[in-house]
Amino acid sequence: MSRTLHLAEKLISRPSVTPDDADCQAMLIARLAPLGFHCETIVSGPENFRVTNLWAKREGFRPAAQADSAHSASKSIASSAPPKTLVFAGHTDVVPTGPLEQWHSHPFTPSHRDGKLYGRGTADMKTSIAAMVVAVEEFLAAHPEPELSIAFLITSDEEGPATDGTVVVCERLLARGEVLDYCIVGEPTSVDQLGDMIKNGRRGTMSGKLTIKGVQGHIAYPHLAKNPIHLFAPALAELVATEWDRGNEFFPATSWQVSNVHGGTGASNVIPGELVVDFNFRFCTESTPESLQQRLQAVLSKHQLEYDLKWTLGGLPFLTTPGALVDAVRGAIRAETGLETALSTTGGTSDGRFMAKICEQVIEFGPINASIHKINEHVLVSSLDPLKNIYKGVLERLADRPAPSESVSAP
Numbered sequence: 001m002s003r004t005l006h007l008a009e010k011l012i013s014r015p016s017v018t019p020d021d022a023d024c025q026a027m028l029i030a031r032l033a034p035l036g037f038h039c040e041t042i043v044s045g046p047e048n049f050r051v052t053n054l055w056a057k058r059e060g061f062r063p064a065a066q067a068d069s070a071h072s073a074s075k076s077i078a079s080s081a082p083p084k085t086l087v088f089a090g091h092t093d094v095v096p097t098g099p100l101e102q103w104h105s106h107p108f109t110p111s112h113r114d115g116k117l118y119g120r121g122t123a124d125m126k127t128s129i130a131a132m133v134v135a136v137e138e139f140l141a142a143h144p145e146p147e148l149s150i151a152f153l154i155t156s157d158e159e160g161p162a163t164d165g166t167v168v169v170c171e172r173l174l175a176r177g178e179v180l181d182y183c184i185v186g187e188p189t190s191v192d193q194l195g196d197m198i199k200n201g202r203r204g205t206m207s208g209k210l211t212i213k214g215v216q217g218h219i220a221y222p223h224l225a226k227n228p229i230h231l232f233a234p235a236l237a238e239l240v241a242t243e244w245d246r247g248n249e250f251f252p253a254t255s256w257q258v259s260n261v262h263g264g265t266g267a268s269n270v271i272p273g274e275l276v277v278d279f280n281f282r283f284c285t286e287s288t289p290e291s292l293q294q295r296l297q298a299v300l301s302k303h304q305l306e307y308d309l310k311w312t313l314g315g316l317p318f319l320t321t322p323g324a325l326v327d328a329v330r331g332a333i334r335a336e337t338g339l340e341t342a343l344s345t346t347g348g349t350s351d352g353r354f355m356a357k358i359c360e361q362v363i364e365f366g367p368i369n370a371s372i373h374k375i376n377e378h379v380l381v382s383s384l385d386p387l388k389n390i391y392k393g394v395l396e397r398l399a400d401r402p403a404p405s406e407s408v409s410a411p
Helices: 003-012 024-035 070-079 122-142 166-175 228-241 289-302 324-337 381-398
Strands: 038-044 051-058 084-091 111-113 116-118 148-155 180-185 197-199 204-213 255-263 274-283 307-315 342-344 359-364 378-380
Touching: 003 024, 003 116, 003 122, 003 381, 024 038, 024 051, 024 122, 024 148, 038 166, 051 166, 084 122, 084 381, 116 122, 116 381, 122 148, 122 378, 122 381, 148 166, 148 381, 180 324, 180 381, 197 324, 197 359, 204 228, 204 289, 228 255, 228 274, 228 289, 274 289, 289 307, 324 359, 324 381, 378 381
Parallel strands: 084 148, 084 180, 180 359, 197 342
Antiparallel strands: 038 051, 051 148, 111 116, 116 378, 204 274, 204 307, 255 274
16 A cells, blocks of 8 residues: 555544544654654644644754865855755644535545545545655655755644634744745645646635614614615625726735625514624735725715724735745646646635745645535545655755656656
8 A cells, every 4th residue: 555545544534623633643743753853742722622733843954064165165155054944734624524424435434436535634635744744754765864954834723713723833933933935735726637736825815794783663664764784785786896906917806705694683574773794805915904994994984884894804815926936846746747737826715824924935735626625525546646746856856856857657
C-alpha cells in the first residue's frame, strides 16, 4: 500500500468533527518528531470548545561561513542569512457527517469503491495532510540538510468559527518574531483533475446585520404605522443594483448578497415594527471594509431610514502574485501531470487569510473539490501519490534541490 494512502486512511478513521482533533495531530507528531521537528501543541478556546493546534518546525541547514576568496566571501554573506521557511498548513477537523443512513459506507471507516477512497475528510483535507507529511519524509531522506526550514501549522478549528485555530497560532508566531516566507494550504482546489487550479488569493468577507425600525400597527390602519419592509424596499433595490467595484486582474468584482430577511409577528393582520436583514460582502482588493461600510450606510441615509447596523469582518482579501512560490507550485504540477495550472481567487474563505498576515507568499493547493462537505465524500486513490509528488517537487524547487529528472507522469 502507498505510504500516503496508509496515512490518509489512518487520519480518516479518526472522527475529528470540529473542534475535536481526535488525536490526529498526535499521529502527525509521531511522524515529524523523529525527522527533527520541534513540535508544539497549542490548546485554545473555552472548555466547551477546546481547539488543538500544532506548530512543528525543522530549522534549515546553515553551512559554515568560509571567506578564503572574494567568491567564497560573497557566498558567506549570502549563507549568513537565515534559511527561508516553507509552511504546510491544514486542518484535521471535518464537518459533521450528515445522515449516516445516506452514506454507502461509514464516514469514518475508509472505504474503496471504483478507484475512489471514501470517508469524511478525504478531500477536505486529510489526504492533503498525509501527502504533505510523506512528501517531507521523502524529501528529507534524499536531502537531510536542506537550506530550507520546513514547518507545519495544523488546526482543529477551520470548519468551525475559526477563532481559536490558525489565527491564534499566527498571533503567537508574530509576537515572537517568527518569519515565514512561503505557505501552502492544503485546501482542495482542483476542479476536474489534480493540478488544474490553485488558489493564489481569496476574497475578503464581511457580514452585516441590519435592523430597519418601523412602527407596529394594525394592517387595516397603515396611516397609524410605519412598515419597515416598505421603507427598506427602495434602498434594497438600489443596493442590489450598485456596482461596488469592477474587480481586477486577479479578482472578480465585489458582490453584495442578502442571506436572510426576518420581519413580522406571524399574524397576517399586523404591520411589523422592525425588519432584520442579514447580508454579506465578498470583496476584492479594489475595495476596503471601510469604503464598503460607508457606501452602504450612505444609501440607507439617503432613503431616510432609521436603523441599527452591526458589522462582522470575517477576513480581509489576500493575494500572492506570481513569484517564487507560485513558480515552484506550477513547475511541480507541470512535472508531475503535464498540466499548466490556472490561478484563481474564487470560492469561500480559508485559513490562508490568517497566514497571509504573517507570510508574504500564500497559495492553496489540494485534491479535486467536487465532493467536499457532501455525503460520500471521496478522492481518487490514483491522485494521492501524485499529490505527494507535487508537494515534494515544491520542496525541491524552493530548496534548490531539483529532482534528477523532470519526467512527466500520465495525467
